[in-house]
Amino acid sequence: MKKVSPAAPVAPWLGGKKALSAKIIERIEAVDHATYAEPFVGMGGVFLRRKWQPKLEVANDFNGEVTNLFRILQRHYPQLMDVMRFQIASRREFERLRQVDPVTLTDLERAARFLYLQRQAFGGKLGGVFGVASDRGPRFSLSRLEPILEAAHERLENVVFENLDWADLVTRYDSPNCLFYLDPPYWGGENDYGKGLFDRSQFQKMADTLGRIKGKFILSINDWPEIRDLFAAFRFEEVSLTYTVAAGGATVAAELIISNFEPRVGLF
Template identity: 25%
Template structure:
């Protein structure tokens, strides 16, 4: 693999901070990379995240006063919005489910209601939290009909993250939450903004990547469009940071558009089988 201008990412390590954990499990979450990412995400008036996911980055930001947090997963955004306006109601509803509904039959019943679109906004937010913590590996996956389709995780006593939810709710008054794709979100970026993008990673050669956080997935054309949107935002005065895999064509794409590239040691696995899991390098691109 050719890395060209990729930096080694071996700068002296500062004393690790105590980071706030997100309350959701999230495939590709960046909690384990926060020490490294903090070096590359600059200060600014507002942090914009077009792929907010589990929220590890904004929850631990001490460099930004305001946040624009977006995701194409409408259920994720609804949960965040409901925790901003009615946290006690969401917690009460979710706690009831966590305390009394921990069988495969209970899980299937809640999933069926969730997919039938029969819940109000608070109930749906609570159900999303329940499904996230009770489903297999916390994988929030949807089929082409936009129905949640992950099975029961068989966990004996899923953790109810009330402390983490409270920390999230305490920050929410500085946040705007949007159910939107990256094009619409990044179009709002300009002078004084920092854009941090954590798209579904481009699969490494010989591996199968997970790209279906919402119906439709995230293909190569989307990777290219994301870079083009970020370059346009940089021309409007925003600063850009993107995380991705070290797939050769990702490196080539980012180099083509003038990004500075850095490697960090990821804690993600590149195989779904426990016996063959190994850590992989993550790429951080800045512009």
């Protein structure tokens, strides 16, 4: 393990794990492992915040816009900043870019477009609406974004990026020295990240696949009876989180951290 500087996620993301990341990372860093792999990396809410780097790190997402952004950020950070340097926070620009087919763009332009849309979309929702609030500045500000991107660029050094189905990623990288962290769509929110990318039947497949791996895994998911039934063979840790809602109140959510081992929290 090598100590590294953590970084913040480069953009909001639905289910970005801001409230739960510290608990998850504490358990990740209590496990000896040579390979760390995330089948559902999203915007890196856990991946980027870790402080210890094993020999191999793998960031995977079935959404090609995600993996393209991280690859460009890793290898072409100065060029990405040049593309975004004159971008402004604008509903009209947001709507224009949302209508652009990313297939018609270069990889660099695609990364800039995706990052711009995610920074400005309300709640970090894919394909969401333009987000603005009367009590704070714009969601897109290059002066605030630049240090975040630079820190992520440095943290992503030597990371391997994959654009595979989650099950293919697990099969490809499984070994006795591998640790997987899985953050799949929540039960009841299977289409939150795009229709056809994940369906409810995948949970049974996930439980079966994880029951056969040689390595270790940590999985975070919302606490539902169906989830408890499907993953009954593994260890459950109950977590209660309080989320602030738009109206100014708060709601309590029950979540589970599921694993196939007993975490030795506090190793590092």
